Amino acid sequence: xxxxxxxxxxxxxxxxxxxxxxxxxxxxxxxxxxxxxxxxxxxxxxxxxxxxxxxxxxxxxxxxxxxxxxxxxxxxxxxxxxxxxxxxxxxxxxxxxxxxxxxxxxxxxxxxxxxxxxxxxxxxxxxxxxxxxxxxxxxxxxxxxxxxxxxxxxxxxxxxxxxxxxxxxxxxxxxxxxxxxxxxx
Amino acid sequence: xxxxxxxxxxxxxxxxxxxxxxxxxxxxxxxxxxxxxxxxxxxxxxxxxxxxxxxxxxxxxxxxxxxxxxxxxxxxxxxxxxxxxxxxxxxxxxxxxxxxxxxxxxxxxxxxxxxxxxxxxxxxxxxxxxxxxxxxxxxxxxxxxxxxxxxxxxxxxxxxxxxxxxxxxxxxxxxxxxxxxxxxx
DNA sequence: CAGAAATGTCACATAATAGTGACATTTTTT
DNA sequence: AAAAAATGTCACTATTATGTGACATTTCTG
Numbered sequence: 541x542x543x544x545x546x547x548x549x550x551x552x553x554x555x556x557x558x559x560x561x562x563x564x565x566x567x568x569x570x571x572x573x574x575x576x577x578x579x580x581x582x583x584x585x586x587x588x589x590x591x592x593x594x595x596x597x598x599x600x601x602x603x604x605x606x607x608x609x610x611x612x613x614x615x616x617x618x619x620x621x622x623x624x625x626x627x628x629x630x631x632x633x634x635x636x637x638x639x640x641x642x643x644x645x646x647x648x649x650x651x652x653x654x655x656x657x658x659x660x661x662x663x664x665x666x667x668x669x670x671x672x673x674x675x676x677x678x679x680x681x682x683x684x685x686x687x688x689x690x691x692x693x694x695x696x697x698x699x700x701x702x703x704x705x706x707x708x709x710x711x712x713x714x715x716x717x718x719x720x721x722x723x724x725x
Numbered sequence: 726x727x728x729x730x731x732x733x734x735x736x737x738x739x740x741x742x743x744x745x746x747x748x749x750x751x752x753x754x755x756x757x758x759x760x761x762x763x764x765x766x767x768x769x770x771x772x773x774x775x776x777x778x779x780x781x782x783x784x785x786x787x788x789x790x791x792x793x794x795x796x797x798x799x800x801x802x803x804x805x806x807x808x809x810x811x812x813x814x815x816x817x818x819x820x821x822x823x824x825x826x827x828x829x830x831x832x833x834x835x836x837x838x839x840x841x842x843x844x845x846x847x848x849x850x851x852x853x854x855x856x857x858x859x860x861x862x863x864x865x866x867x868x869x870x871x872x873x874x875x876x877x878x879x880x881x882x883x884x885x886x887x888x889x890x891x892x893x894x895x896x897x898x899x900x901x902x903x904x905x906x907x908x909x910x
Numbered sequence: 911c912a913g914a915a916a917t918g919t920c921a922c923a924t925a926a927t928a929g930t931g932a933c934a935t936t937t938t939t940t
Numbered sequence: 941a942a943a944a945a946a947t948g949t950c951a952c953t954a955t956t957a958t959g960t961g962a963c964a965t966t967t968c969t970g
Contacts, residue, residue, distance in 0.1 A: 545946080562747035564927060578947055580929060641884065678902070685885060685899045692881030693874070699826065700873045714870045717863070722907035730916080749957060763917055765959060911970105918965065928955070935948070940941105 546582045548572045553593050558635040565589070597636040601629050602656045609660075615667045616676065620716055622664065626694035627701075627712060634698060637691045661687065678725045686723050693719050731767045733757045739778050743820040750774070782821040786814050787841045794848045800855045805901055807849065811879035812886075812897060819883055822876045846872065863910045871908050878904045 552572035556563050565586060569576045583589040608621035626633045640657050668686050671677040677686070697715040701708050737757035741748050750771060754761045768774040793806035811818045825842050853871055856862040862871070882900040886893050 560747050561745040562749070564747070565929095566927080575948055576928085577930085577949080581947080585929070586927095641888070681899055681902075682895075684889065685896060685903075688881045688885045689878070689899075689903055692877045692884075695880070696873045696877030699877075700870060703826070704869070710867075711870060714866055714874075717866075718870075718874055718907035721909060722903035724906060750959095751957080760918055761958085762919080762960085766917085770959070771957095914967100914969080916965105916967070919963085921961090923960080924958075926955100926957070928953100930953080931951090933949085936946080938943105938945070940943080 545572075545574060545578065549574065549579055549582055549589075550593055550596050553589055554597065554635055555631050557590065557593060558631045558638070593635070594639060597629075597632045597639070598656060601625075601633050601636045602660065604629055605660045605663075609663045609667075615670045615674075616720075618663075618667050619671070619720070622667075623690065623694065623716055623719055624712065626690070627697045627715065630698050630701075633691075634695050637694075664690070672725075675725050677723050681723055689722060690719065693722075730757075730759060730763065734759065734764055734767055734774075735778055735781050738774055739782065739820055740816045742775065742778060743816040743823070778820070779824060782814075782817045782824070783841060786811075786818050786821045787845065789814055790845045790848075794845075794852075800852045800859075801861065801905075803848075803852050804856065805905070807852075808875065808879065808901055808904055809897065811875070812882045812900065815883050815886070818876075819880050822879075849875070857910075860910050862908050866908055874907060875904065878907075 549568065549572040553568045556568045556571050560567075565579060566576055568589070569579045572579070579589070583592065604625035605622060608625040609618055611621045612618050629636070664687060665683050668677060668683050672679045693715050697711055700711045704711075734753065734757045738753045741753045741756050745752075750764060751761055753774070754764045757764070764774075768777065789810040790807060793810040794803055796806045797803050814821070849872060850868050853862060853868050857864045878900050882896055885896050889896075
């Protein structure tokens, strides 16, 4: 058992649901190389699976992002680390971001998960503001746009990697260059 | 009848399917402000609706992109127009691009639609190469990455507009600035 | 306003997906 | 190798989504 079945199902589900949220569970099962019956042994129903995926994304993206934030005191380094963290999380991050942007998602800081999200994007805001004050980042751009671009570039990178895995390192360099130049003053 | 029902359904379907490809038709109907019964009067079944959406995206994105390409002889102007065209097409463009990237999609130039797609991205390549030769665009970046970034930024812009419709003009300016600076030499 | 066209309402049939129980088979652990 | 745990197979029910017919209601059109 190289990877625990339950975890494999969660990974598969995140991948599938990221592409097609209402996809049948059979697709998830296929993707995880288990039968639908086994899937249901680990997850009572669809809601439980989706919920677990959400928590896993929260946990893992939050962890990666917080590590990135704490990796340095230099906001520029922090920003690059946050981009890389998003890329490393791959589909997880895309889905994570999508979920928190979703119309139906009632965002409240009471919710523990949303509080984490708020912490991360609070830090992001602070970093951007700092870089704007230092004249590194264009002060005319809104933090909202930059945040959106950040997620968009992560998404582009994940897509690019899915298509062409060979030069993942180059793509990562391009991503950072495009991002930082794209928002520079 | 400000907008023809059939067109409204198509627009609604593109919006919904772009977000959630396997979403129930009820969602599309709701989004189009019609009943499911009416939807089925215009479209025999789901496949016919999806097919119509695809053709509509091809038609409309192709039209907008080709107009953008022909809008000028200056490659920089062409590139900006192509970005704007993508933004104007909104969800249509996101879905259009996604479909042509999809794993299952067997891309062949024999297919009329794919030929159009090839024409557009052939032109895109030419524009980028030209700008690289002129020293405007970073020659070390691959056209594939730039194309990917182009689609990603359009997507970010469409998302940003969905959340905050007020300052669409600003967002558009940000998008172009981020894109061109992001790939500049 | 009268007729026509479009849409809505409701009931229904069919198909796809979701979820579960019972038992066989495989894999892991001791 | 035996016991235990995990997974698969298959059959079945329940739920949800799809598609259609019949008829009422609304909206357009001359």
